[in-house]
Amino acid sequence: MTNPSCIEAPLPKGVSDFLPETADKITFIADSIHRVFELWGFRRMITPLLEFEDVLARMGDELRSKTFRFDDRQTGRLLAIPPDITPQVARVVATRMHALPLPHRIYYSGRVLRQAQMQSGRSREIFQSGVELIGLNSPEADAEMVAMAVEVLKDLGFTGFKVDLGQVEFYRGIMDSSGLGAEVKAQLQEAISKKEVTAVRSILEAAGAPERVKEEISLLPRLYGGREVLKEAARIAGNERSKKALDNLAQVIEILDIYGVAEHLTIDLGEIRGLDYHTGITFEGFVPGIGEAVCSGGRYDDLTAKYGYPAPATGFTFNILALLASMAKRPEVEASSSRDFLIFNKKDERREALEVAQKLRSLGYTCARDIIKRDFESSLDYAKKTDIRMLLVIGAEQCAADQLYLVRVADRRAVAVSKEELFDKGLELKFDQEGENHG
Known part of the structure; x- marks a missing residue:
């Protein structure tokens, strides 16, 4: 919009x-x-x-x-x-x-x-x-x-x-050996490029072309298909x-x-x-x-x-x-436009959020931090609209002190994980039936 x-x-x-x-x-x-x-x-x-x-x-x-x-x-x-x-x-x-x-x-x-x-x-x-x-x-x-x-x-x-x-040399050989004038050749080239068989025949008739030339050139728009085309082309090709x-x-x-x-x-x-x-x-x-x-x-x-x-x-x-x-x-093309993690920090201190983001990037994941101060729902909505797969919450009430809260943006399914587990498994973490469904 x-x-x-x-x-x-x-x-x-x-x-x-x-x-x-x-x-x-x-x-x-x-x-x-x-x-x-x-x-x-x-x-x-x-x-x-x-x-x-x-x-x-x-x-x-x-x-x-x-x-x-x-x-x-x-x-x-x-x-x-x-x-x-x-x-x-x-x-x-x-x-x-x-x-x-x-x-x-x-x-x-x-x-x-x-x-x-x-x-x-x-x-x-x-x-x-x-x-x-x-x-x-x-x-x-x-x-x-x-x-x-x-x-x-x-x-x-x-x-x-x-x-x-x-x-293209096959075409050039036939046209050069035809004896036709430059203007007629130009007309034929346009008709052949458009596969207009009737137009090709009409141009040749109007030019008074010999029968051999008519056969060779009239066949050009129809020389399309499998290897049988080579045999048909060899039959009409009268020039070296x-x-x-x-x-x-x-x-x-x-x-x-x-x-x-x-x-x-x-x-x-x-x-x-x-x-x-x-x-x-x-x-x-x-x-x-x-x-x-x-x-x-x-x-x-x-x-x-x-x-x-x-x-x-x-x-x-x-x-x-x-x-x-x-x-x-x-x-696979749709997936190429998505990003991995967005970090939502509920703590007043930013050190942990920055260190987690840096570690995820070192492991090859894309990771952005939601620097703007907003609530959970707004951050989740931002992740969805910008095609980010996971929202990673630091300082969530659902977690122990050594845990992070991982929310899958597509279906809001969430799970509390330790940093070690996150860094070891990344996006391959399993969201089983016991995982919470936030909101």
């Missing part, structure tokens, strides 16, 4: 405040992702919030069109807020890490801003956690990205999710570029079989997302109940060369807010 007497303080469209409960959940999800990244040998990099626009512009026209820009009063140059962290990693690797041995295994986490159409309702602020594997041009490197994404989703407790695999792309995809899938993640894979050769950016394998991860991808990535062998250091590269990123939308109500 907002304060009716507060000053008007609206936010720009497309950005949000994240209050502590939500911020705790975002942190929990990000930490879970980073734990997997580190287990796979990746090291964290932190990139700046600002870049010179002409430096960042080398990432390509698609992302450049979504970039926030403004003047730098100090230099007179145009500054930009990055719409994606991958180009920043490419810049750092090319300019500051080129003397180090390859490959570079880098992970990152941060917020980026992207321009969005006002009527779209989409957030302009994106929380990203991703990895970049720079310096390896092999199917195993691409497979590693997909396998790691699957491991993260499993680690987060998802079931029934799918990772769609694409290969597309055949090589299919062979690469088959090798990646073969390696993913070793990782044991085949059940989560689908093939989509009509997926042409990021066509001006990716150079090979692409993939997107989808979880039940969410219409947008929670992770996406692929191979991008040309990016570091734009900063003077040619190196093959592959990577992917998670959209943390999309993950949050799909798992915010899960028990």
Whole structure:
């Protein structure tokens, strides 16, 4: 609830405040992702919030069109807020890490801003956690990205999710060998990206395309499914570029079989997302109940060369807010926003309260002291509203001199415990039927 007497303080469209409960959940999800990244040998990099626009512009026209820009009063140059962290990693690797041995295994986490159409309702602020594997041009490197994404989703407790695999070189080979003009190709690209089979056929008919070209291109939006897609694609692929792309995809899938993640894979050769950016394998991860991808990535062998250091590269990123939308109500995520103890001191002297709090923290528990002077019920209500699990009363009438009074906030069940028992068992203390029910 907002304060009716507060000053008007609206936010720009497309950005949000994240209050502590939500911020705790975002942190929990990000930490879970980073734990997997580190287990796979990746090291964290932190990139700046600002870049010179002409430096960042080398990432390509698609992302450049979504970039926030403004003047730098100090230099007179145009500054930009990055719409994606991958180009920043490419810049750092090319300019500051080129003397180090390859490959570079880098992970990152941060917020980026992207321009969005006002009527779209989409957030302009994106929380990203991703990895970049720079310096390896092999199917195993691409497979590693997909396998790691699957491991993260499993680690987060998802079931029934799918990772769609694409290969943009297959599409490029078919289009380049078609003999069609640039305008017709642009129309087809838009229709294929939307899976509009009828529109694709109409464009080809109007362009007078040969039957072979019609068959190849008309099939693109329908090349979606299991491994049978590879056989169907091989049947129509009449150029070496597309055949090589299919062979690469088959090798990646073969390696993913070793990782044991085949059940989560689908093939989509009509997926042409990021066509001006990716150079090979692409993939997107989808979880039940969410219409947008929670992770996406692929191979991008040309990016570091734009900063003077040619190196093959592959990577992917998670959209943390999309993950949050799909798992915010899960028990383990809900628990991540709770705290352990609130100390309510009924004694005039504060030493015991501070010493107990310090000891609990040294044992790894979160512990706050209710410094405000208020009665028991008010303190219990505060604990409930701020998602604290236990109220620890010092100096309660129900206790002996060497005891503390522990109240479980959720159901008000209480028990008198010694300090030794509390410090030994903490939150694992049993609230049996003999425990009091305060109030």
